[in-house]
Amino acid sequence: MQLFKYSIIFVLWVGTCLAIGKEDHSDSFEALRFVQAIQGQLPSQWLESPTHWRNLAKEAILSKERQGPLEAVAKNGIFFIGDGMGLTSVSAARVFKGQRDDGARFGEESSLHMETFPYSGLSKTYCLDTQVADSSCSATAYLCGSKARFSTAGLSPGVVFGDCRGQNNTNFHVSSIVEWAQREGKSTGIVTTGRVTAIPGAANWAGIAQRSWETDADVAESGKNPEVCPDSGIQLLRKEAGQRLNVLLGGGRHRLTPVEKIDPETNSPGKRTDGRNIAEEWLVMKEGQSGMARYITGRDELLGLNVSEVDDLLGSFAMQGLPWSDELERDNDPTMQEMVQVAIKILSKNPNGFFLFVHGGKIDSAHHANRPGRALREIVEFDKAVKTGDEMTDDLDTLIVVSADHSHTMGYCGYNVRGNSILRHSIIPADDGFVFSTLNYVNGPGPAWTNPDTGLRHNVLLDNTSNPNYELPVPVPLFSEAHSSEDVPIFAK
Numbered sequence: 006m007q008l009f010k011y012s013i014i015f016v017l018w019v020g021t022c023l024a025i026g027k028e029d030h031s032d033s034f035e036a037l038r039f040v041q042a043i044q045g046q047l048p049s050q051w052l053e054s055p056t057h058w059r060n061l062a063k064e065a066i067l068s069k070e071r072q073g074p075l076e077a078v079a080k081n082g083i084f085f086i087g088d089g090m091g092l093t094s095v096s097a098a099r100v101f102k103g104q105r106d107d108g109a110r111f112g113e114e115s116s117l118h119m120e121t122f123p124y125s126g127l128s129k130t131y132c133l134d135t136q137v138a139d140s141s142c143s144a145t146a147y148l149c150g151s152k153a154r155f156s157t158a159g160l161s162p163g164v165v166f167g168d169c170r171g172q173n174n175t176n177f178h179v180s181s182i183v184e185w186a187q188r189e190g191k192s193t194g195i196v197t198t199g200r201v202t203a204i205p206g207a208a209n210w211a212g213i214a215q216r217s218w219e220t221d222a223d224v225a226e227s228g229k230n231p232e233v234c235p236d237s238g239i240q241l242l243r244k245e246a247g248q249r250l251n252v253l254l255g256g257g258r259h260r261l262t263p264v265e266k267i268d269p270e271t272n273s274p275g276k277r278t279d280g281r282n283i284a285e286e287w288l289v290m291k292e293g294q295s296g297m298a299r300y301i302t303g304r305d306e307l308l309g310l311n312v313s314e315v316d317d318l319l320g321s322f323a324m325q326g327l328p329w330s331d332e333l334e335r336d337n338d339p340t341m342q343e344m345v346q347v348a349i350k351i352l353s354k355n356p357n358g359f360f361l362f363v364h365g366g367k368i369d370s371a372h373h374a375n376r377p378g379r380a381l382r383e384i385v386e387f388d389k390a391v392k393t394g395d396e397m398t399d400d401l402d403t404l405i406v407v408s409a410d411h412s413h414t415m416g417y418c419g420y421n422v423r424g425n426s427i428l429r430h431s432i433i434p435a436d437d438g439f440v441f442s443t444l445n446y447v448n449g450p451g452p453a454w455t456n457p458d459t460g461l462r463h464n465v466l467l468d469n470t471s472n473p474n475y476e477l478p479v480p481v482p483l484f485s486e487a488h489s490s491e492d493v494p495i496f497a498k
Contacts, residue, residue: 046422051110072123079404080358082186083349083394085119086147086205087387088140089369089380091412091493095120097377097444098384100427106385111424117384118392119407119496127492130411133162137490140369141216143410144205148362149179158204159212167227169234172214183209184246186360192251192352193359196344196390198383199326199366200257201319202283205410206364207237210247219260221279231279238283242290251316252351252361254344256323258284258302270302270337271324284319291317304339312350320344326366329379330386331473341365341390349397358402363390372413373485375449378428378473380415400498409493414447414486428470439464442477449486451476 087094095117103115132142133152145153145160153159156166161179164171171177183193197206202219213236218224220238221231238260241247258268261283262275277283284300291298296316301307307320322338333340345363352359365387371379391407398405419431421443430440439462455462463478479486 047424069123075401077401079402081191081353081398081403082182082358082360083363083398083403083405084147084182084361085363085365085387085391085394085405085407087365087368087384087407087409088199088205089372089411089413089488090365090384090387090409091415091489091491093415093417093491094368094372094380094384094413095494097415097417097427098381098388101381102385102388104424104426112427113423117388118395119388122405122407122496122498124497126495126497128408128495130409130493131490137488138411139216139488140410141204141208141213144208145179147408147410148181148183148205148208151179153179156216157214158208158216159210160214164212164214166215167229168214169229172212172234178212181209181246183250183360183362187246187249190355190357191359192355192357193246193249194252194348194352194361195250195254195364196252196341196348196361197255197364197366198341199255199364200260201253201255201321202237202241202257202260203326203366204237206253206255206362207241209362210244210250211237211240213237213240219257220277221281222276225278238277239281241283242286248290252318252348254307254318254320254322254339254348255364256321256326256338258321259324261321268324273324284321287319303337304333304343305337307339307343307347310347312347313354315351316354318347318351326370329367329371329473330382341386342393345390345393346397349394353397361394363394365390369413372415372446373449375446375451375476375479375486376474377415377444377446377477378471378475380413381427382473395498405498407494407496412489412491412493414449414489416445416447417443418445419443426471428475430465430470435462437462440466442470444477446477446479446486448481448483449477449479450482450484451479453482454478454480
């Protein structure tokens with residue numbers, strides 16, 4: 006009866022909308038152009054019958070009816086953040102996965118693993134002082150439960166950007182979910198494809214008035230005194246949440262080591278100018294605690310670990326953030342799946358349970374570079390890690406939440422024939438005679454929207470859009486494509 010009632014409301018709403026817009030024929034004209042363009046491209050025998058769709062609807066309703074509430078307190082928690090993974094990104098990645106990996110006839114009918122979770126919702130993402138969020142103010146919101154100022158993390162609104170005195174005032178510090186889990190006697194871990202000392206991961210232990218303060222050199226470069234403003238690396242050793250962290254895996258090795266130390270893999274120096282080696286100090290600190298600690302720098306070391314003998318693990322596999330997912334093996338770097346797998350094996354040894362924070366940072370990197378092919382590949386890799394976390398845990402005692410910190414300006418539009426490659430262009434031209442990309446960015450570092458010599462729009466027909474490094478043309482030039490303030494999805498089980 007409830008379903009029937011809502012169906013009636015929906016039909017009435019649609020009817021009202023149609024009545025209001027009945028004098029506007031622009032949609033009809035556009036639809037006619039589209040139908041003429043795709044006529045005959047999809048044989049009728051390829052298309053699903055009404056019975057197919059009704060059966061899907063019935064199964065969806067029955068699965069919800071079978072889904073009973075779990076009223077126990079979760080022993081374990083895993084929180085996945087796809088950096089920059091807005092609603093549009095999820096929609097496009099679903100199609101990309103279907104077309105590339107699932108062997109789907111079209112692609113649109115596929116699903117990401119996170120989309121199979123029984124609960125979903127939306128989250129607002131604005132900062133305390135800006136309409137559009139960055140990854141640090143948003144990290145404070147979803148990890149600490151309080152909105153913060155733009156580019157600050159782990160601090161209350163009393164601290165403005167770059168405020169050393171405010172950063173050191175413990176009255177302005179906010180606690181994180183990692184701290185809450187540790188107080189409950191749980192093991193805690195962080196996995197990131199970014200730098201291990203960077204936000205958002207570092208917001209679990211650090212209070213930072215400027216998100217770039219990962220080393221003493223970073224603090225000095227901003228004109229502040231590193232002795233007064235401790236960076237996130239120092240706070241890893243000083244703050245209780247950092248000291249008690251059991252697993253920390255990601256990149257950013259040069260932020261852990263001094264300039265005097267030359268990295269054997271890259272033959273490049275560290276960045277710290279205070280002579281301190283955070284990785285070695287962490288190892289000494291942990292060896293002073295109970296259990297066995299290890300510091301590793303390669304995928305082979307990670308996969309070769311005897312996890313039954315390891316209680317604390319620090320892994321920094323690259324000098325900067327980890328490479329793109331298809332370049333990991335070349336550099337002896339682990340996948341997100343592999344890092345999550347090892348982290349869960351170590352953390353789950355604690356009978357009191359664990360909390361694991363997983364950050365997919367390469368999605369954001371790809372969007373900032375106007376590389377949609379890269380962004381979709383990284384979301385699919387992120388989703389594999391979600392699936393791994395799901396398969397390694399029990400629904401009866403583990404809460405898994407997947408969300409994003411903000412979105413990006415990428416759009417997904419046009420009337421392409423179903424099954425058209427998500428990375429290609431429209432099948433019908435725009436009013437200027439040129440086709441346009443199915444995916445697009447409002448701004449960023451890509452090629453100019455128009456040719457300065459001819460005044461004509463960039464011809465995407467001449468571009469190799471299947472290249473992962475392909476950059477879309479943009480109407481507004483920016484050195485880095487901007488974040489978007491659209492709501493982001495939440496998937497949970």
